[in-house]
Amino acid sequence: MFSSAEFWVAVAFVIFLGVLYYYGVPSYVLNSLDSRSKRISDELAEARRLREDAERLLKEFEAKRAAAEREAEEIVTTAREEAERLARESQERLAEFVRRRTAAAEAKIAQAEVQASAEVRAAAVDAAIRASEQVLRGEISGPSAEQFVKRSLGDVKAKLQ
Template identity: 45%
Template structure:
């Protein structure tokens, strides 16, 4: 009996004990459980991947909608700014036109007042000069009557 024989006997006993203890079934069951666990994990990963793709598609759609809305808002803001600019320009032009018209009216009024003052002064000077001439050449009573008559005529023409 050599060592090879005893090695064979030990191997047969070992295999017999393994079979008796049902180690192959335990190993098979353990491997089956592990395969089931891996299959479940793969199914879960596939489900999570599909959810992630759906979320990605939804977020991309929302992003496109937000970009479109932002573009619409920007366009509306540009239109509103242009309208406000045109309105401000129109109001400014109207204000300038009104101020120019008012200034022209004030100038015309001042011119009219100046002309009236000059006329009034000329009338007074003429009346005073006429009164002196008449006083020098006529007697005082006739001169006074003539002066009053002339003043009345000048005043009636001014009005």
């Protein structure tokens, strides 16, 4: 037994374990393993917290994006409605402008017709007076005739106008 190599390896191993235990290596190894385990669990907790924060931020940004899309859609809808309203108002203003211009043109035409009618009437009166004067001068003669023609022409002129 004392001569076998296995026995002496076993004795050396026990002595080695004793020396390790004497210097507190097992407690140091256990403390080191415990601290590493604690550090790993802390890192996992931090990773879990960071993941939850990231998920929360993702939800917030998705909500903000959805709100921004709704707002953009409302802006587009409002702009479209405003453009349609402005187009309707422009068409109404244009129609009113055309109506006013047409009415003004019709009024000018009516005024021109009245003026032309008055000018034609005045020309007809002048022509009738001249014709009457020539007829009366040709048929009546003498000083009383001259006075009669003037008075008659004045009466005709007054009645025709």
